[in-house]
Amino acid sequence: MYRYDAYDQKLVDERVAQFRDQMRRHLAGELSDDEFRPVRLQNGLYIQRHAPMYRISIPYGHLASRQLRKLAYLARTYDKGYVHFTTRQNVQFNWSPLEVIPEMCAELAKVEMHSIQTSGNCIRNFTSDPFAGVAGDEHIDPRPWAEILRQWATFHPEFAYLPRKFKIAVNGATEDRAVIQVHDIGLDLKKNEAGEIGFRILVGGGLGRTPIIGREIESFIPWQHIITYCEAILRVYNRYGRRDNSFKARIKILVSALGIDEFRWQVREEWAHIKDGPNTLTVEEVHRVADFFEDPSYENLLADDAGYHHHIAEDLAFASWVKRNVRAHKKPGYASAVLSLKKPGVAPGDITSDQLDLVADWADRFSFGEARVTHEQNLVLADVKQSELFTLWQLARKAGLATPNIGLLTDIICCPGGDFCSLANAKSIPIAAAIQERFDDLDYLHDIGDIEINISGCMNACGHHHVGHIGILGVDKNGEEWYQVTIGGSQGNSAAIGKVIGPSFARAEMADVISEIIETYIEERHEDELFIDTVRRIGLEPFKARVYAERQPHKKVANV
Amino acid sequence: MSKVIQNGRIVSSDWQIVTVAEGEEAAAVAIPAGRVIVPLAAWLARRDELAARGDVGVWFASNEGPEALAADIARMPVIAVNFPKFVDGRGYSTAVLLRTRYGYTGQLIAFGDVLRQQFNYLSRCGFDTLQPREGRYSDAELDAAVANLNDYTEPYQASVLHPQPMFRRIARAGAKA
Ligand code: HEM
Ligand code: SF4
Numbered sequence: 150m151y152r153y154d155a156y157d158q159k160l161v162d163e164r165v166a167q168f169r170d171q172m173r174r175h176l177a178g179e180l181s182d183d184e185f186r187p188v189r190l191q192n193g194l195y196i197q198r199h200a201p202m203y204r205i206s207i208p209y210g211h212l213a214s215r216q217l218r219k220l221a222y223l224a225r226t227y228d229k230g231y232v233h234f235t236t237r238q239n240v241q242f243n244w245s246p247l248e249v250i251p252e253m254c255a256e257l258a259k260v261e262m263h264s265i266q267t268s269g270n271c272i273r274n275f276t277s278d279p280f281a282g283v284a285g286d287e288h289i290d291p292r293p294w295a296e297i298l299r300q301w302a303t304f305h306p307e308f309a310y311l312p313r314k315f316k317i318a319v320n321g322a323t324e325d326r327a328v329i330q331v332h333d334i335g336l337d338l339k340k341n342e343a344g345e346i347g348f349r350i351l352v353g354g355g356l357g358r359t360p361i362i363g364r365e366i367e368s369f370i371p372w373q374h375i376i377t378y379c380e381a382i383l384r385v386y387n388r389y390g391r392r393d394n395s396f397k398a399r400i401k402i403l404v405s406a407l408g409i410d411e412f413r414w415q416v417r418e419e420w421a422h423i424k425d426g427p428n429t430l431t432v433e434e435v436h437r438v439a440d441f442f443e444d445p446s447y448e449n450l451l452a453d454d455a456g457y458h459h460h461i462a463e464d465l466a467f468a469s470w471v472k473r474n475v476r477a478h479k480k481p482g483y484a485s486a487v488l489s490l491k492k493p494g495v496a497p498g499d500i501t502s503d504q505l506d507l508v509a510d511w512a513d514r515f516s517f518g519e520a521r522v523t524h525e526q527n528l529v530l531a532d533v534k535q536s537e538l539f540t541l542w543q544l545a546r547k548a549g550l551a552t553p554n555i556g557l558l559t560d561i562i563c564c565p566g567g568d569f570c571s572l573a574n575a576k577s578i579p580i581a582a583a584i585q586e587r588f589d590d591l592d593y594l595h596d597i598g599d600i601e602i603n604i605s606g607c608m609n610a611c612g613h614h615h616v617g618h619i620g621i622l623g624v625d626k627n628g629e630e631w632y633q634v635t636i637g638g639s640q641g642n643s644a645a646i647g648k649v650i651g652p653s654f655a656r657a658e659m660a661d662v663i664s665e666i667i668e669t670y671i672e673e674r675h676e677d678e679l680f681i682d683t684v685r686r687i688g689l690e691p692f693k694a695r696v697y698a699e700r701q702p703h704k705k706v707a708n709v
Numbered sequence: 710m711s712k713v714i715q716n717g718r719i720v721s722s723d724w725q726i727v728t729v730a731e732g733e734e735a736a737a738v739a740i741p742a743g744r745v746i747v748p749l750a751a752w753l754a755r756r757d758e759l760a761a762r763g764d765v766g767v768w769f770a771s772n773e774g775p776e777a778l779a780a781d782i783a784r785m786p787v788i789a790v791n792f793p794k795f796v797d798g799r800g801y802s803t804a805v806l807l808r809t810r811y812g813y814t815g816q817l818i819a820f821g822d823v824l825r826q827q828f829n830y831l832s833r834c835g836f837d838t839l840q841p842r843e844g845r846y847s848d849a850e851l852d853a854a855v856a857n858l859n860d861y862t863e864p865y866q867a868s869v870l871h872p873q874p875m876f877r878r879i880a881r882a883g884a885k886a
Contacts, residue, residue: 154882156863156875167860171826179850187796188826270796300865300875306830307805307868310798376866376874387802388774422810427867427874434876440884 151441153261169251193264203242204267209277209295210238210522214509219260221505234498238522272302276318278326279523289338291321293439312390313398330644347371353404356610360646364409376428381420445517450482454535470553488528489552493585497563498526566606573606575623575630587660600680616640620647669695713840771799782811789818801834808835808869829860835869
């Protein structure tokens with residue numbers, strides 16, 4: 150994992166000092182709300198329903214055990230004893246009073262953490278594959294590149310006041326687990342015929358009000374040029390992105406307006422001036438950063454641990470956890486374990502301080518002191534010996550972190566919604582809860598198999614509803630909360646935007662609606678066919694017919 | 710005369726920035742004698758007359774770029790960039806382009822909604838003069854604000870102020886250090 154040197158530390162410390170002073174001036178009335186707003190936003194601080202919401206950056210989702218403990222401590226000391234992991238691999242506090250934020254910021258800096266650029270119209274946290282470095286299908290480890298780019302973007306003086314927020318994701322595996330197709334820039338590491346490393350670059354993807362799949366701007370940019378190329382994209386966007394209407398200010402709107410060919414032409418024109426300039430990466434720098442991500446000291450183990458297989462055979466509950474929550478590892482005898490933050494009854498992505506401390510202990514004991522955050526809002530211990538999985542499972546089970554539902558219907562991605570967020574049209578957490586409650590039979594869940602339900606409380610799409618196999622979107626209808634359902638969205642290599650099935654539903658109907666969709670799938674599916682494949686094969690109609698058959702359709706909500 | 714921060718010191722600026730009132734044609738605006746900075750449109754419309762004076766600079770609106778002034782940039786006694794709202798960040802790119810692509814080495818003023826929290830970024834993008842709105846800061850605040858130029862002393866990325874990125878500027882220790 151990357152460790153700060155004196156220079157990284159100094160920048161973070163300087164931010165703490167700067168923010169402390171800004172907060173002091175704000176509280177003293179020298180910095181108006183309007184001026185304080187972008188300042189606090191670039192430091193991850195929103196003002197929300199109940200209190201400020203404070204978002205902390207977790208670069209490409211990597212956390213060391215001491216960082217987990219620090220989060221636990223902060224939640225206990227300054228918040229209500231729990232935190233929320235987000236779809237962008239970050240973590241949020243929901244209840245901390247404004248005045249203590251600089252103190253929290255200072256505490257974070259002690260463990261090489263910060264909240265820099267976690268919000269605001271700037272380059273946000275870089276996200277990547279939670280299984281980076283351990284996945285069997287990885288051709289290039291994305292983490293050194295994400296770290297190099299993180300440094301380039303941090304306090305970038307030219308791109309701090311962009312038309313709108315800017316999100317970049319990096320993938321280095323065959324299967325895209327970083328959702329690069331719905332990012333402002335999606336970077337796909339690859340090798341060319343000569344075996345040289347470079348990037349396929351997608352641009353203009355995004356969810357929100359206008360969901361769009363990113364388009365390819367370059368099929369291969371050699372690694373040396375990745376900073377200058379990104380800089381060219383950002384400069385064109387900063388100069389020509391729309392600033393008159395914040396709903397039309399994302400880069401995707403610019404790319405659509407110009408067309409990808411014209412946009413590419415403008416970027417290349419800009420790039421021609423800066424290519425080969427000082428920002429061209431050096432082998433030395435790439436090696437320096439890559440050294441931090443070398444494999445930990447794995448033991449040489451047998452591919453299959455006998456004890457582990459014995460436990461699987463003997464213990465059904467363990468077997469079902471292994472089936473859903475344990476992933477193969479590139480190293481024989483090792484595995485990655487996903488700790489589910491989707492226990493029914495708990496808001497998706499939430500975790501208490503006590504649980505965080507336990508995860509930190511397990512990270513130390515079983516996984517070289519590290520954990521990762523997934524954009525599905527779960528945690529991963531990436532490097533666990535097969536022989537220790539049973540012990541880990543027993544501990545996790547006791548702590549409520551071993552729900553065997555990864556990738557199943559109850560592994561719901563969900564934004565904070567109306568319970569916390571002042572932009573919400575509707576609550577989202579109670580919908581997740583109702584669905585989890587409805588589908589409480591594990592055998593049935595396993596029978597339904599892989600399916601992704603994503604819920605957002607408004608069209609900002611923090612819950613990625615467009616790319617859920619089933620997407621649920623909170624809409625406002627004359628001041629009432631309604632929910633619109635989409636089917637057929639997906640993330641990954643075949644990313645797609647889901648289609649609306651029809652008029653929206655009242656909250657009380659939502660569990661029924663999901664049941665009816667699932668029943669339709671069960672009736673229609675071919676043997677071993679996943680939900681999404683059935684949808685792709687038979688289309689929306691059978692689902693619509695079923696859902697609306699016995700339902701008096703509510704009046705359609707215009708354009709939402 | 711406005712108080713500005715120029716090269717890290719508080720000084721009075723005798724450059725008068727000619728602004729365009731609502732409904733007024735930039736090209737037709739009245740241009741007083743003395744050291745003035747005129748809107749780009751005025752310069753382009755009355756170039757020969759203004760160029761002959763030698764004490765006339767140009768300012769860019771946030772949606773204008775250096776391309777339009779290209780041929781004249783080198784001879785400008787001063788160039789300014791307006792920040793109508795601090796959230797409008799186009800002026801940062803304008804400054805970078807002036808300094809790196811058009812080779813402009815003269816005085817470069819950021820004016821308008823120019824705030825302390827932007828000082829460090831503005832100066833790293835090549836502004837040597839920061840001119841907050843009249844009355845925005847008290848003398849004491851402006852004194853204190855000079856320190857904000859150095860909010861980040863050793864930034865990662867290359868910029869006008871740090872032509873080399875950190876990885877070329879500094880030998881950094883690696884994982885094995
Ligand atoms: C509670 C406070 C929050 C507020 C006020 C908020 C606000 C917003 C807004 C306004 C957008 C739309 C931006 C645009 O399209 O231009 C957005 C997008 C997004 N938010 Fe949030 N958000 C909040 C919490 C969260 C949380 C908790 C998560 C993760 C679970 C999250 C993840 C995202 C993601 C992934 C997007 C990207 C959609 C895209 O690609 O356009 N946000 N958020
Ligand atoms: S999707 Fe809407 S309701 Fe949900 S967190 Fe984002 S802004 Fe809030």
